[in-house]
Amino acid sequence: MRQSQEKPEVEHRESIDDIEKVAPVEELPLDPKMDRRVKLKIDFILMPVLCFIYALNYLDKTALTYASVMGLFKDTGINGTQYSWVASIYYFGYLVGAYPMVIGLQRFPSAKFTAINIVIWGVAVACTALCKNYAGLLGLRFMLGVFEAVIYPAIVMITAEWYKPREQGTRTGVWGSMTAWGCILGGAVAYALVERQTAGTLAIPGWEIVFIWLGAMTVFCGVVFFFFVPDSIEKAWFLDAEEKAVAHRRTLENKQHIGEREWKWYQVRECLRDPQCYLLLFVTICSNIPTGGLTNFFALIVQGLGFTPAETLLLTMGNATLGIATMVLMFAGDKARCRSLVSGLGPLISIAGAAMLWALPAEKKIARLIGFFLCIWNSIATYIITSFITTNIAGRTKKSVMSGAYLVVFCVGNLIGPQTFREKYAPRYAPALITHIALTSTNVCLFVVLFLYYRRENARRDREHGPVVPVKKDEWVDLTDVENETGFRYVY
Numbered sequence: 001m002r003q004s005q006e007k008p009e010v011e012h013r014e015s016i017d018d019i020e021k022v023a024p025v026e027e028l029p030l031d032p033k034m035d036r037r038v039k040l041k042i043d044f045i046l047m048p049v050l051c052f053i054y055a056l057n058y059l060d061k062t063a064l065t066y067a068s069v070m071g072l073f074k075d076t077g078i079n080g081t082q083y084s085w086v087a088s089i090y091y092f093g094y095l096v097g098a099y100p101m102v103i104g105l106q107r108f109p110s111a112k113f114t115a116i117n118i119v120i121w122g123v124a125v126a127c128t129a130l131c132k133n134y135a136g137l138l139g140l141r142f143m144l145g146v147f148e149a150v151i152y153p154a155i156v157m158i159t160a161e162w163y164k165p166r167e168q169g170t171r172t173g174v175w176g177s178m179t180a181w182g183c184i185l186g187g188a189v190a191y192a193l194v195e196r197q198t199a200g201t202l203a204i205p206g207w208e209i210v211f212i213w214l215g216a217m218t219v220f221c222g223v224v225f226f227f228f229v230p231d232s233i234e235k236a237w238f239l240d241a242e243e244k245a246v247a248h249r250r251t252l253e254n255k256q257h258i259g260e261r262e263w264k265w266y267q268v269r270e271c272l273r274d275p276q277c278y279l280l281l282f283v284t285i286c287s288n289i290p291t292g293g294l295t296n297f298f299a300l301i302v303q304g305l306g307f308t309p310a311e312t313l314l315l316t317m318g319n320a321t322l323g324i325a326t327m328v329l330m331f332a333g334d335k336a337r338c339r340s341l342v343s344g345l346g347p348l349i350s351i352a353g354a355a356m357l358w359a360l361p362a363e364k365k366i367a368r369l370i371g372f373f374l375c376i377w378n379s380i381a382t383y384i385i386t387s388f389i390t391t392n393i394a395g396r397t398k399k400s401v402m403s404g405a406y407l408v409v410f411c412v413g414n415l416i417g418p419q420t421f422r423e424k425y426a427p428r429y430a431p432a433l434i435t436h437i438a439l440t441s442t443n444v445c446l447f448v449v450l451f452l453y454y455r456r457e458n459a460r461r462d463r464e465h466g467p468v469v470p471v472k473k474d475e476w477v478d479l480t481d482v483e484n485e486t487g488f489r490y491v492y
Contacts, residue, residue: 031246038239038246042162045238049221049228050155050175053118055182056218057151060125061090061144062183063214065299066190066316067207069309070197075205078134080423086137087296087418091411093145098407101150102400105157106263109231114154118222121147126215129208145411152410153403156390160399161233164250165391165491169339172390173330176383180323187317189213194310262478267397270482276392276490277402279450280385284406285413286443287347287381290354290436292417294376297429301357301372304427305365321373325349326380330387339384340454340492344447346380347440353377354440358433375433378440382410384447391491392454395480454492461485 064072064087073079078086104113124143131137155175159168193206202209230236233247271277294301298319303312329346333339353374360368385406393402420432465486481488 034243034246035250038243038250039163039167041238041243042247046158046162046229047171047174049225050158051178053151053221053225054155054175055178055185056214056221057148058179059182059186060121060214060218061148062295062298063125063128063186063210064141065296066186066210066313069299069303069312070190070194070207070210071205072207075207076131076133076137078137080426082134084296084418084421084423086134086141088292088415089138090141090145090148091292091414093142094149094414095145095408095411096142097146097149098411099404102153102404102407105150105153106396106400110154110157111229111231112226114150115222115226115229117147117150118225119219122215122218122220122222124215125218126212128215129204129211149407152386152407153400156386156403157399158229160390161251162247166334166337168390169334169343169387169491170327170331172383172387173327173343176330176386177323177326179379180319180321180326183319183322184317186210186214187313187315187319190316191310191313194313198310262397264395264397264478267395267480268401270395270480271393271398271401271405274482276388276450276453277405279446279453280388280402281405281409283381283385283443283446283450284409286439286446287378287385288410288413289417289420289439290432291376291379291382292414293421293429293432293436294379294417295414296418297421297432298372298376300421300426301429302369304429305368305372306362307365315369318369318373319376322376322379325377326383329380330383333384338451338492339387340447340451343380343384344444346377347443347447349374350376350378350380351437351440351444354433354436358428358430358437362428375436378436378443381440381443381447388450388491392481394484394488396478398480451492454490458489458492461489 064083068083073083101117121144124140124147128137128140128144131140159171159175163171190206190210193202193209196202197206233239233244233251236244236247239247299312299316302315303309307315325346329343330339333341333343336342353371353376356371357368357375360371362368389399389402389406393399420435421429422431425431468487468489479488481490
């Protein structure tokens with residue numbers, strides 16, 4: 001099997017020296033009660049912040065879809081084709097920002113670097129309320145994409161640093177589901193503003209208030225992120241010395257070293273040769289082409305079913321079904337120890353939803369609405385892939401490269417997605433739905449391939465090396481999943 005030709009040198013491990021003031025790492029047994037106590041503390045402090053900022057990340061980029069039925073077209077003078085490009089240009093910005101953000105997270109204190117970018121993108125969101133033309137919308141949406149590019153790799157690194165592999169899928173499902181819960185909040189606020197706008201009691205257009213409100217919330221959340229989220233376990237203000245040692249011991253169980261800051265080119269080359277990386281990226285683009293369209297057009301799709309603008313904004317709260325499905329299926333995948341097939345039921349159900357939305361007659365608007373709510377379950381594939389990157393890609397540089405590659409492919413998919421929703425095919429958007437069905441069906445097959453690949457590779461390592469060796473101090477060396485055949489097994 002694949003082996004790296006260059007052996008990494010053992011780096012100075014300051015974090016290990018620090019925690020060994022409590023006890024040598026290999027002498028720190030994971031007492032179940034202490035393990036649970038530390039995990040609950042981590043959940044209580046980190047998860048609410050991650051969930052809230054991820055919900056805002058989604059709301060900030062999808063506020064455009066609320067604005068589309070709240071007077072944006074009239075007030076800025078844009079048409080349907082221009083709206084598609086305003087939706088797409090966000091991902092051009094995301095593409096430009098992807099690798100600089102990954103490198104910044106590698107070179108600078110990760111939490112502080114992330115927080116500063118959150119504040120900047122919050123300002124960009126608030127300034128969108130000042131836009132009165134097509135050019136202004138394009139410019140601010142591009143800037144928003146550049147600075148929002150930080151949040152995915154940042155949350156992936158935090159999840160990988162603080163949680164065991166079998167815990168990461170569930171946590172990814174929790175923070176990933178916040179996109180849907182964000183839709184509930186956004187839909188409720190937008191609905192209330194439309195009602196007030198209709199009654200003529202707003203001083204400025206409702207869509208401008210949405211952007212100002214979201215921008216202010218994002219800036220506030222960035223400040224909270226700066227002070228609450230530590231850059232590393234050693235700097236965790238909410239853990240004492242013994243708890244930090246246990247938290248490190250939990251990280252050691254991952255067989256992944258997060259504190260490494262040296263850029264290692266052999267890990268870059270390994271990433272380029274690793275077949276699992278290409279499988280994960282192929283699933284990503286097949287998932288994000290449909291998602292990119294649905295994210296920016298879901299309000300127009302629902303309105304096209306025959307609902308008023310106010311009803312449309314209220315009905316978008318039904319996207320909570322995605323949040324529930326994401327949490328349940330990701331949790332079930334971890335419990336069944338078969339994330340690829342169990343959690344992959346979401347995209348399979350999405351195919352049926354897209355078929356209902358496309359094929360049912362117009363008078364069946366409730367059935368088609370149900371089909372729409374099922375259709376958006378295809379995005380669960382994104383969170384499955386995210387969880388595989390956190391658990392199955394080891395080596396700090398390799399994980400960084402893979403996270404950057406994911407962002408690039410994510411952007412390409414979301415750039416293409418809005419272009420499949422052409423104005424002349426409204427309100428049914430048949431070509432977009434056919435594309436959705438074809439690509440999501442491909443993803444279902446790819447999840448089966450991933451399951452077979454990971455299971456076969458684990459079986460080969462068991463045959464050649466026996467069971468996973470006990471955790472030892474020297475495993476803090478920054479090894480990749482390919483190098484560490486004796487101590488690393490894939491989660492599938």
